[in-house]
Amino acid sequence: MIETALAAAGANLLAPAILFFALGALAGWAKSDLNIPDQAAKTLALYLMFSIGFKGGVEANASGFSSDLLAAGGLGLAFSFLAPFAAYVVLRSTCRIEWVTAAATAAHYGSVSVVTFAAGSEYLRAMGVEFSGHMAAVLALMETPAILAALLIAGSNAREPGARFQPTLWREVLLNGAAVLLIGSFIVGLITGKRGMERLDGFVGGALFQGALCLFLLDMGIVAAKRLAEARTLRVATVLFAVIWPILSGIAAMFAANLAGFSLGDATLFTILVASASYIAVPAAMRIALPKADAGVYLPMSLAMTFPFNLVVGIPLYHAAVQWIVR
Amino acid sequence: MIETALAAAGANLLAPAILFFALGALAGWAKSDLNIPDQAAKTLALYLMFSIGFKGGVEANASGFSSDLLAAGGLGLAFSFLAPFAAYVVLRSTCRIEWVTAAATAAHYGSVSVVTFAAGSEYLRAMGVEFSGHMAAVLALMETPAILAALLIAGSNAREPGARFQPTLWREVLLNGAAVLLIGSFIVGLITGKRGMERLDGFVGGALFQGALCLFLLDMGIVAAKRLAEARTLRVATVLFAVIWPILSGIAAMFAANLAGFSLGDATLFTILVASASYIAVPAAMRIALPKADAGVYLPMSLAMTFPFNLVVGIPLYHAAVQWIVR
Amino acid sequence: MIETALAAAGANLLAPAILFFALGALAGWAKSDLNIPDQAAKTLALYLMFSIGFKGGVEANASGFSSDLLAAGGLGLAFSFLAPFAAYVVLRSTCRIEWVTAAATAAHYGSVSVVTFAAGSEYLRAMGVEFSGHMAAVLALMETPAILAALLIAGSNAREPGARFQPTLWREVLLNGAAVLLIGSFIVGLITGKRGMERLDGFVGGALFQGALCLFLLDMGIVAAKRLAEARTLRVATVLFAVIWPILSGIAAMFAANLAGFSLGDATLFTILVASASYIAVPAAMRIALPKADAGVYLPMSLAMTFPFNLVVGIPLYHAAVQWIVR
Amino acid sequence: MQVVDRKKLDIFIESHALERVEEMLGRAGFKGWSVFEGVEGSGAHGAWRQTGIGESGACLVVTIGGDEASEKALEWLSDYFKTYPGVVSVSDVSVMRGERF
Amino acid sequence: MQVVDRKKLDIFIESHALERVEEMLGRAGFKGWSVFEGVEGSGAHGAWRQTGIGESGACLVVTIGGDEASEKALEWLSDYFKTYPGVVSVSDVSVMRGERF
Amino acid sequence: MQVVDRKKLDIFIESHALERVEEMLGRAGFKGWSVFEGVEGSGAHGAWRQTGIGESGACLVVTIGGDEASEKALEWLSDYFKTYPGVVSVSDVSVMRGERF
Numbered sequence A, B, C: 001m002i003e004t005a006l007a008a009a010g011a012n013l014l015a016p017a018i019l020f021f022a023l024g025a026l027a028g029w030a031k032s033d034l035n036i037p038d039q040a041a042k043t044l045a046l047y048l049m050f051s052i053g054f055k056g057g058v059e060a061n062a063s064g065f066s067s068d069l070l071a072a073g074g075l076g077l078a079f080s081f082l083a084p085f086a087a088y089v090v091l092r093s094t095c096r097i098e099w100v101t102a103a104a105t106a107a108h109y110g111s112v113s114v115v116t117f118a119a120g121s122e123y124l125r126a127m128g129v130e131f132s133g134h135m136a137a138v139l140a141l142m143e144t145p146a147i148l149a150a151l152l153i154a155g156s157n158a159r160e161p162g163a164r165f166q167p168t169l170w171r172e173v174l175l176n177g178a179a180v181l182l183i184g185s186f187i188v189g190l191i192t193g194k195r196g197m198e199r200l201d202g203f204v205g206g207a208l209f210q211g212a213l214c215l216f217l218l219d220m221g222i223v224a225a226k227r228l229a230e231a232r233t234l235r236v237a238t239v240l241f242a243v244i245w246p247i248l249s250g251i252a253a254m255f256a257a258n259l260a261g262f263s264l265g266d267a268t269l270f271t272i273l274v275a276s277a278s279y280i281a282v283p284a285a286m287r288i289a290l291p292k293a294d295a296g297v298y299l300p301m302s303l304a305m306t307f308p309f310n311l312v313v314g315i316p317l318y319h320a321a322v323q324w325i326v327r
Numbered sequence D, E, F: 001m002q003v004v005d006r007k008k009l010d011i012f013i014e015s016h017a018l019e020r021v022e023e024m025l026g027r028a029g030f031k032g033w034s035v036f037e038g039v040e041g042s043g044a045h046g047a048w049r050q051t052g053i054g055e056s057g058a059c060l061v062v063t064i065g066g067d068e069a070s071e072k073a074l075e076w077l078s079d080y081f082k083t084y085p086g087v088v089s090v091s092d093v094s095v096m097r098g099e100r101f
């Protein structure tokens, strides 16, 4: 049992995507001038969301809209909305960061990371574990509620700028590009189904997706290493939070998924989602909603600690644990 | 007959590319921050031209240089050059826009839209209708004459800046990037033929082309919706022109194509070309040649009205009508 | 013999990649506004290095780490480091350019061009000639030593700025993006082997690689033609050097490769590497290390003369010559 | 050349505020502006870099206009900067066709 | 530091005019300039946004030089702006190594 | 609005020097700066164009600060420009919240 898990973890470590992330991290750490142009990186991110959403929609079309989707969606919404409250309390009591930065950080951990999801599904695919297409919709649904929770936590203090920038803020929160593209592509996939997949198969999947993931992870490695080097406030407590929170919230997610009767693959992906932290959509929203929060705290935590941890250690770990719980 | 046409139109509506255009339009209309980086969008446009030109050249190589190409090319040149004169008269008499803006707008409608052509050929491919590779060359040939026509219409008044910027202007008109890349790729395809296609098949066609088209249409939806929202002068007459002119000029194109003995597929593509309006090459030329023309009129018309109309309604409509005429 | 060589050269001339380079050169020369956005071009270059490195690593994994790799690597290092000294002497005695510009130019010719290597391997593939995966590692190893040689040549004079900018300089020299990505991808390929290739096959090879090469060469044609038009100092001697040096150093490379017992394919690629000149990594290093060197001399030579020469004439020429020597 | 004196504002803000600021400039009386995107920077709120991941660049809005418009914009911005990052500098410039500013 | 006074021109134009304007600057006596690309803007000719479709950004040409060169450039530009969109502002700056401007 | 006088430096340099220059600005006493990437330009060292092949654009570093910081930066830059391409211009600007600069 444990041996298989270790072997799987080892195999994960040697997947091209992980190795390219490591290459990027090394290059960034050594201050090489290697870098992916920012518009290219943005386009790769859009492509990954396009593909994940579309593939998910097509698969959901094939398996039919089931009550599973409702359950998974509901659970995802609940976790995304509730986790920030718990995270806030923990951050405040253990990490000694100001309340507004704690609220913003909590939003990051309630929300999700698209690339961690992508890496997780590739891992499952490589392990031959099946999962439902609708998990892509769950991914999209989990982007936003955490932001609302952070706004509630921040409460009246945050309302002052919020009031003046409300239209911008609500747009950013509810219509952030990532959520719109993920849900939109999911719906397109749902509508066009197999017929659509015939046309787009080699685009959204296979080697192109793998290659784009590798290139994007290369860039993430570079950026994460630089971020880590620049991080001004790297307290032990925040580092511990960035690693332990994913595990704890992941365990909660496993049990919830088990209770809700998720399949092995779905439960693993759901755990990965809950354990992952946002680093694109939520920071953008926080800059508008909670401008006094310190990006020098939440970005290094989410991007340079939690993300690599999940990518390298977390994914195989969660998979092994879920195997043990869900049976 | 009509039922088949309606079914085809319905199928077109549900093609991934059209749905992604709709997604973009929705996102743009709702002011989501979803957007494709501008250099990525430009690169996608270049890729589409590269692929269209190259595939056309390879197919022309396979079928041999026939008199058909000469006929289609000649007809294309004639339509592109003559349509602006007619469009100018109609615009002036019905839309009450200044003469210089009318001349510039007329140039847009004489010229063609590469993406409408791409969507049209994908539509035909999905319907199993064959067409000639040399239609890509006709597309390239039709980019430019309309600009010359607009300069003639604008006449002596326009000559003042034209004289000073003549080298720049002529370069822009005759060597605009779109025309050079389309014709150049066509010629490369023509020279390398089947041997070249063996190497580039999966690049210029198949899922990659479909995917790039979807992403580009997503961006066009966003931009078109924003353009429409910003349009200052949205007179009923111009809206009507943007929808009725493509139909009327399309009908003329059908009959001409029928007289010239075009095949069903070629006649449909020719109709689509005539009915389409430029939104990249011609605006760029107009900014140099007719700087007093109001881009706030011609861009929303071409990009935000005629383009979506052709994409969603026009293509299946023209195809049905051509089926009825050409037999 | 000669007839076969001529036929091969003719076929090379008509390869899509070469024709797209010619198209770009024509467009650039005619001052068309056709251009590839700079971030797209940079991303294409990164993609080419990613693919070349990874494929090389996978193939090296398959054939095992042999003494061949050590021999080829050692020979590559030696040529890259020693060639600049010879080139410097020739440049100084024949071209009448200042010593510091001569040193910088010599570094370009000691180093290598990734795209020339890519075009060369595609040429061999089209001819059905096999070569070793580890040649990609040799490519990476040959990027840097030439820069060190130029610094030695420039000697004490260059030390003044060098001292102040040493950290930046050494980083640029030893950790330049191209070398890091090439070696890094090679190692990832080496580690993941066949298993990695299964996932990335359609990304790093086949039509996608061909298409990216065509697009990149289109851009290089445009840039090279513009560079040539702007070149201020185009002395006959420098033009001659840009064409004759590759041939002479290529001949030396052939004999060395033959002595070292390289296969036909490896010897050809090695010759191409030695004959090629850098136009990305070395100029970047020279701007830091030898800022007084005139970029108006070395860039047109490397990018607008030697590169097209090798691409169009050199590759088939070297291949024919190597066939004649290595048997 | 006949030139007249005007004020030039260089406004450094985060991109999410662009729409708001442009609208405000119009209301304040500016008849035009141009926006540029930065690649990196530093300030009281820390350093940033345009990366395509997790970070978006600050923008520079350049606008030229009359004293009154400038005064109004500064007032709005001084309020805005209480909440959000950014700085603004004002300088004296000469322009032709003064009626256009 | 020893510094001398020079003029700085900020020229906002459409990109198709770049080549012309740069050539003119050289003729007017400027020994250098730098060009930046805008992402959006607004003016008498309406608003624009760099999109990759149908629209190309306006550019900013910054050039520093002597009074005479500045005067000549303004003259050319005043003529140019009769036909084409754009604005220019002039300001006083100090530079080191005055002989280079 | 209450404003105070400060210096604005426009520093045109090659991108490889960015890190160095930013570090220097911090040491000189500047509390912030913004960096922009050019698309083309010309100067004593010839013309350049951002192309994605073989050439990288020059950058513009804009920084606003006090007289003393400005003086220190100019000194460093005057030394730097002995070896490397680039120019710098200084102008007078007004800013709000003077204590931040």
Ligand SMILES: Nc1ncnc2c1ncn2[C@@H]1O[C@H](COP(=O)(O)O)[C@@H](O)[C@H]1O
Residues within 6 Å of the ligand: D012, D013, D038, D040, D041, D042, D043, D044, D045, D046, D047, D048, D058, D084, D085, D086, D087, F030, F031, F032, F033, F034, F035, F062, F063, F064, F065, F101
């Ligand atoms: N003194 C300054 N000079 C130039 N740009 C500045 C300056 N201070 C701040 N900025 C820019 O404005 C952004 C926000 O400023 P701040 O509110 O000080 O963090 C910074 O990230 C810089 O891009």
Ligand SMILES: Nc1ncnc2c1ncn2[C@@H]1O[C@H](COP(=O)(O)O)[C@@H](O)[C@H]1O
Residues within 6 Å of the ligand: D030, D031, D032, D033, D034, D035, D062, D063, D064, D065, D101, E012, E013, E038, E040, E041, E042, E043, E044, E045, E046, E047, E048, E058, E084, E085, E086, E087
């Ligand atoms: N007052 C202004 N301040 C800054 N930029 C301006 C101003 N007016 C115009 N521009 C820029 O110059 C372009 C052309 O100006 P216009 O001819 O007024 O349309 C505009 O789109 C802006 O990018």
Ligand SMILES: Nc1ncnc2c1ncn2[C@@H]1O[C@H](COP(=O)(O)O)[C@@H](O)[C@H]1O
Residues within 6 Å of the ligand: E030, E031, E032, E033, E034, E035, E062, E063, E064, E065, E101, F012, F013, F038, F040, F041, F042, F043, F044, F045, F046, F047, F048, F058, F084, F085, F086, F087
């Ligand atoms: N007079 C000038 N005005 C504006 N930018 C300049 C000027 N001179 C030089 N530059 C910029 O600084 C870079 C390096 O200058 P140089 O050392 O003169 O070659 C040039 O390529 C331009 O981008």
Ligand code: NA
Residues within 6 Å of the ligand: A108, A109, A110, A111, A112, A273, A274, A275, A276, A277, A278
């Ligand atoms: Na989470």
Ligand code: NA
Residues within 6 Å of the ligand: B108, B109, B110, B111, B112, B273, B274, B275, B276, B277, B278
């Ligand atoms: Na048309």
Ligand code: NA
Residues within 6 Å of the ligand: C108, C109, C110, C111, C112, C273, C274, C275, C276, C277, C278
């Ligand atoms: Na070489």
